[in-house]
Amino acid sequence: MKYCHHCAAPLVLRIPEGDELPRHCCDGCESIFYQNPKNIVGTVPIHEDKVLLCKRAIQPRLGRWTLPAGYLENGESCLDGAIRETLEEAGARVNVQESSLYTLFNLPVINQIYLFFRAELSDLDFQPGAESEEVALFSQAEIPWDEIAFPVVLTTLEHYFEDIEQNHFPVRMFDVHHGDNRTITTKLISHSQGTAD
Numbered sequence: 001m002k003y004c005h006h007c008a009a010p011l012v013l014r015i016p017e018g019d020e021l022p023r024h025c026c027d028g029c030e031s032i033f034y035q036n037p038k039n040i041v042g043t044v045p046i047h048e049d050k051v052l053l054c055k056r057a058i059q060p061r062l063g064r065w066t067l068p069a070g071y072l073e074n075g076e077s078c079l080d081g082a083i084r085e086t087l088e089e090a091g092a093r094v095n096v097q098e099s100s101l102y103t104l105f106n107l108p109v110i111n112q113i114y115l116f117f118r119a120e121l122s123d124l125d126f127q128p129g130a131e132s133e134e135v136a137l138f139s140q141a142e143i144p145w146d147e148i149a150f151p152v153v154l155t156t157l158e159h160y161f162e163d164i165e166q167n168h169f170p171v172r173m174f175d176v177h178h179g180d181n182r183t184i185t186t187k188l189i190s191h192s193q194g195t196a197d
């Protein structure tokens with residue numbers, strides 16, 4: 001961020017009075033521009049014992065498999081955003097239960113928060129959207145476990161197939177740490193009692 005959105009004056013990065021973190025400040029009109037984490041919302045689309053995955057047609061992780069997810073829009077609820085992304089990326093319509101919220105991931109290093117909801121496919125009339133090369137249903141044994149695009153997706157899928165054995169789906173929150181040598185670890189920091197479907 002270089003120039004003020006209001007008056008086009010150059011911005012200065014400094015800690016405003018009464019604040020604790022550096023912000024982009026405009027000395028022309030005294031505006032302060034705050035940058036906050038982005039929310040990425042998606043679903044675990046389910047049909048019988050299978051989960052719908054999308055093969056990415058875009059970078060990053062082109063050609064790898066992921067759950068349908070994308071940036072939450074202004075004026076949109078997390079759940080509505082997840083349902084919209086599922087339609088956009090997988091061409092899939094879903095039904096959600098009251099206990100749909102499933103996993104939440106904090107990624108402070110890249111300023112993102114991921115939220116996934118469990119959802120039942122309404123029908124099998126799905127097809128790849130613009131950002132997907134292919135969309136397909138996978139049982140636990142069929143999932144290309146070595147070709148999953150993101151650690152948040154891998155962790156969500158691993159828990160899903162464990163939880164389905166118990167028919168018990170707690171809401172879990174994780175911190176995702178980026179270590180040296182591009183290692184990424186996911187640490188469980190909170191989970192609810194959970195509900196059965």
Ligand SMILES: [Zn+2]
Nearest residue numbers: 004007026029
């Ligand atoms: Zn300004």
